[in-house]
Amino acid sequence: MRRASNISRSLIRACFAPQFPEEALRAGPGLLLAPDPGPLLSLAQGLCRENGQQQRRELTVSHLYNAAIPQGWDSLYRGQPVDPFSLVKEEIESVSERLRRSIFTGIPTLRSAAEYFFKLGAEGKRLRPTMLLLMASSLSTYVPSPDFLTVDDSPPNVHPSEERRRQQRIAEITEMIHVASLLHDDVIDNAEVRRGLRALNSVFGNKIAILAGDFLLARASVSLAALRNSDVIQLLSQVIEDLVTGEILQMTSTDQDLLSLDYYVRKTFHKTASLMANSSKAVAILGGQPKDVSELAWQYGRHLGLAFQFVDDVLDFTGSTLQLGKPALNDLRSGLATAPVLYAAEEHPQLRSLILRKFKSEGDVELAQQLVFDSRGIQRARDLAAEHAALAAQAVQSMPPAVTEHALLCRQALTDITSRVLARKK
Amino acid sequence: MRRASNISRSLIRACFAPQFPEEALRAGPGLLLAPDPGPLLSLAQGLCRENGQQQRRELTVSHLYNAAIPQGWDSLYRGQPVDPFSLVKEEIESVSERLRRSIFTGIPTLRSAAEYFFKLGAEGKRLRPTMLLLMASSLSTYVPSPDFLTVDDSPPNVHPSEERRRQQRIAEITEMIHVASLLHDDVIDNAEVRRGLRALNSVFGNKIAILAGDFLLARASVSLAALRNSDVIQLLSQVIEDLVTGEILQMTSTDQDLLSLDYYVRKTFHKTASLMANSSKAVAILGGQPKDVSELAWQYGRHLGLAFQFVDDVLDFTGSTLQLGKPALNDLRSGLATAPVLYAAEEHPQLRSLILRKFKSEGDVELAQQLVFDSRGIQRARDLAAEHAALAAQAVQSMPPAVTEHALLCRQALTDITSRVLARKK
Numbered sequence: 001m002r003r004a005s006n007i008s009r010s011l012i013r014a015c016f017a018p019q020f021p022e023e024a025l026r027a028g029p030g031l032l033l034a035p036d037p038g039p040l041l042s043l044a045q046g047l048c049r050e051n052g053q054q055q056r057r058e059l060t061v062s063h064l065y066n067a068a069i070p071q072g073w074d075s076l077y078r079g080q081p082v083d084p085f086s087l088v089k090e091e092i093e094s095v096s097e098r099l100r101r102s103i104f105t106g107i108p109t110l111r112s113a114a115e116y117f118f119k120l121g122a123e124g125k126r127l128r129p130t131m132l133l134l135m136a137s138s139l140s141t142y143v144p145s146p147d148f149l150t151v152d153d154s155p156p157n158v159h160p161s162e163e164r165r166r167q168q169r170i171a172e173i174t175e176m177i178h179v180a181s182l183l184h185d186d187v188i189d190n191a192e193v194r195r196g197l198r199a200l201n202s203v204f205g206n207k208i209a210i211l212a213g214d215f216l217l218a219r220a221s222v223s224l225a226a227l228r229n230s231d232v233i234q235l236l237s238q239v240i241e242d243l244v245t246g247e248i249l250q251m252t253s254t255d256q257d258l259l260s261l262d263y264y265v266r267k268t269f270h271k272t273a274s275l276m277a278n279s280s281k282a283v284a285i286l287g288g289q290p291k292d293v294s295e296l297a298w299q300y301g302r303h304l305g306l307a308f309q310f311v312d313d314v315l316d317f318t319g320s321t322l323q324l325g326k327p328a329l330n331d332l333r334s335g336l337a338t339a340p341v342l343y344a345a346e347e348h349p350q351l352r353s354l355i356l357r358k359f360k361s362e363g364d365v366e367l368a369q370q371l372v373f374d375s376r377g378i379q380r381a382r383d384l385a386a387e388h389a390a391l392a393a394q395a396v397q398s399m400p401p402a403v404t405e406h407a408l409l410c411r412q413a414l415t416d417i418t419s420r421v422l423a424r425k426k
Numbered sequence: 427m428r429r430a431s432n433i434s435r436s437l438i439r440a441c442f443a444p445q446f447p448e449e450a451l452r453a454g455p456g457l458l459l460a461p462d463p464g465p466l467l468s469l470a471q472g473l474c475r476e477n478g479q480q481q482r483r484e485l486t487v488s489h490l491y492n493a494a495i496p497q498g499w500d501s502l503y504r505g506q507p508v509d510p511f512s513l514v515k516e517e518i519e520s521v522s523e524r525l526r527r528s529i530f531t532g533i534p535t536l537r538s539a540a541e542y543f544f545k546l547g548a549e550g551k552r553l554r555p556t557m558l559l560l561m562a563s564s565l566s567t568y569v570p571s572p573d574f575l576t577v578d579d580s581p582p583n584v585h586p587s588e589e590r591r592r593q594q595r596i597a598e599i600t601e602m603i604h605v606a607s608l609l610h611d612d613v614i615d616n617a618e619v620r621r622g623l624r625a626l627n628s629v630f631g632n633k634i635a636i637l638a639g640d641f642l643l644a645r646a647s648v649s650l651a652a653l654r655n656s657d658v659i660q661l662l663s664q665v666i667e668d669l670v671t672g673e674i675l676q677m678t679s680t681d682q683d684l685l686s687l688d689y690y691v692r693k694t695f696h697k698t699a700s701l702m703a704n705s706s707k708a709v710a711i712l713g714g715q716p717k718d719v720s721e722l723a724w725q726y727g728r729h730l731g732l733a734f735q736f737v738d739d740v741l742d743f744t745g746s747t748l749q750l751g752k753p754a755l756n757d758l759r760s761g762l763a764t765a766p767v768l769y770a771a772e773e774h775p776q777l778r779s780l781i782l783r784k785f786k787s788e789g790d791v792e793l794a795q796q797l798v799f800d801s802r803g804i805q806r807a808r809d810l811a812a813e814h815a816a817l818a819a820q821a822v823q824s825m826p827p828a829v830t831e832h833a834l835l836c837r838q839a840l841t842d843i844t845s846r847v848l849a850r851k852k
């Protein structure tokens with residue numbers, strides 16, 4: 001699984017590193033994985049000689065890939081699992097580092113609060129930035145140069161001149177908006193634990209948590225403005241509004257809403273999927289994709305986000321506090337009826353009154369848990385997640401043919417993410 | 427005072443109303459106010475005849491004004507007080523109405539919360555939008571057509587094609603950001619009263635107040651993005667960050683900070699003046715002004731904002747709860763040492779320990795009040811406000827010559843605002 005991506009990475013490095021043009025040749029052995037590497041190897045060697053020292057950067061990976069695809073790379077990579085996280089690991093590290101630098105402020109308390117969830121080890125799974133960089137590469141006509149693996153040190157208010165840097169900013173901005181919403185949600189829910197750490201509000205108090213959230217939104221807006229693309233600015237501003245709408249939908253639901261799976265899915269779109277959908281579309285737009293393709297990027301993010309949340313709902317029943325980094329049965333204890341409960345209520349109508357009183361009477365949480373386990377609720381919620389994961393994968397498959405082998409590999413990784421989201425245990 | 431602006435308004439209407447070209451003539455009597463109206467009246471009549479029915483809209487007010495200025499309008503208006511609020515009243519009404527419409531959401535609780543401070547009668551003084559529309563006109567080469575007095579009903583995410591509409595959006599966005607910051611500040615300060623109404627957090631609860639603030643920020647971002655001017659987007663995103671920074675500076679000050687007037691002024695810039703400075707500059711940029719002029723617009727907003735806040739500090743001592751729409755001595759009771767106290771502490775060093783313990787011991791508030799009144803604190807705070815008001819007026823005077831008489835009138839109004847800010851009682 002890792003070999004495929006390692007070859008790809010070493011090949012990219014080799015062909016682009018200005019000081020090592022001959023590494024393009026040494027990368028040759030990697031090509032042995034191809035069904036018949038002989039002609040490819042000769043081709044690579046020939047190209048290296050032709051381009052020589054001066055034009056070494058002209059020897060792009062896509063020369064090799066374009067030659068390789070008709071000769072069997074396509075069948076080699078298509079359908080083979082790839083590790084999406086290791087594929088963009090280095091670039092994600094530099095995006096994370098830039099993020100830490102870009103939320104710098106001279107005010108110590110604000111700095112500590114804003115950094116809290118971005119410190120090494122506290123960043124969470126970084127699913128969103130990983131997905132976004134893979135989406136960028138999936139639709140690209142070139143393989144990102146190793147130059148883009150370094151930390152972008154231009155100030156947040158300066159327009160990045162390279163497309164890849166602009167796409168990295170979307171990954172950064174998305175994380176800022178995501179964490180800002182976590183901070184405000186945790187104040188609202190009086191949360192105590194998040195990502196296995198004490199929730200920020202319980203460390204710094206509600207006031208600082210509110211302000212740190214506002215601060216991250218403000219910094220995100222400044223970065224966003226620098227991208228100078230009003231469609232993109234609007235997509236991500238819409239996310240902030242959707243996050244608020246989702247939280248309010250959750251807080252203000254009527255009895256009928258509380259029992260409705262449709263309402264629940266709608267709320268989940270706003271709270272979780274909108275960020276993934278709109279940021280994914282933003283990356284496609286910045287990559288110069290036409291409307292139909294950026295729409296597919298949106299669909300991918302939307303379905304992945306929904307699948308992610310439905311799995312989260314299941315894990316709240318099946319996971320342990322230690323695994324989850326937050327208390328198990330947290331949803332029930334917070335009064336929330338998620339997909340497994342709503343399905344279970346179809347089999348056990350007595351669950352309805354528990355849902356309506358938000359599991360507040362003594363024994364409600366335990367009874368609800370038991371009724372969910374005594375029903376097909378968990379299985380049906382898993383099925384719903386699987387359905388959306390499949391739709392996400394389908395969106396990737398519906399994209400126009402990949403131009404480079406690297407793009408193909410990244411699409412495979414995006415598909416792989418959909419399986420990983422289903423299989424995750426935390 | 428009102429006559430000058432009434433003439434101006436009727437003249438604008440007359441010259442632009444397509445159905446009443448002859449009203450341009452009837453407006454003639456208004457010209458009688460000019461030192462020697464004879465030549466002007468003939469000129470106006472001549473222009474009307476020349477342009478005829480078909481070209482009646484060609485007869486712009488600036489034709490008249492440009493002819494009028496050298497003939498004495500300049501001396502008529504310059505230095506004469508104008509009522510800034512009545513000068514843009516109609517346009518402000520339509521901006522307010524648009525604002526109410528643009529924060530519409532299908533979610534009832536969110537709608538009620540977001541609308542709370544924008545309802546008729548609850549909008550406050552609307553100093554910011556008034557200042558911004560006057561700034562726009564001050565720098566304009568044309569007089570805004572009455573078309574722009576109607577409510578702009580294009581959606582927030584659509585780019586307004588006319589410059590004046592884009593400038594109106596800044597007024598709208600500024601009010602949204604301002605109210606969003608009030609909502610979050612009131613949660614943070616546990617405020618109970620605002621603008622003579624119960625604070626939103628005390629009506630809807632902290633959670634809804636946080637979310638309504640986020641919602642307004644998100645809507646403001648969407649509107650801002652539609653302006654498609656990254657400098658402008660950045661100026662107003664910076665405001666959000668400054669508002670947060672100001673609040674944090676206030677919350678996290680050291681003993682040395684608490685006693686420092688410089689620190690206090692810095693905090694005040696962030697909390698109050700940045701919004702006025704940056705929005706004023708944004709209006710100038712959207713009006714196509716060069717850097718030096720937009721910088722003067724920034725200076726005007728900055729000094730006006732500082733003057734406004736220092737007067738506010740004084741009113742907290744000298745005003746009554748009824749006048750202010752919030753409790754008198756609110757700052758002391760909240761633990762805040764504002765300009766009058768910091769000045770008074772220079773005369774009465776015993777105030778320092780009260781400042782450091784944030785007036786929390788019994789009798790502190792009363793003792794501090796007495797020491798302030800027994801000092802030159804209030805007068806010196808007033809002087810500081812007057813100094814900044816003068817600098818604001820000076821920024822307007824430093825602008826390149828006004829192109830139309832209307833622009834001149836609006837500059838006079840901007841200067842008048844600086845006096846009104848000093849004289850205000852609430």
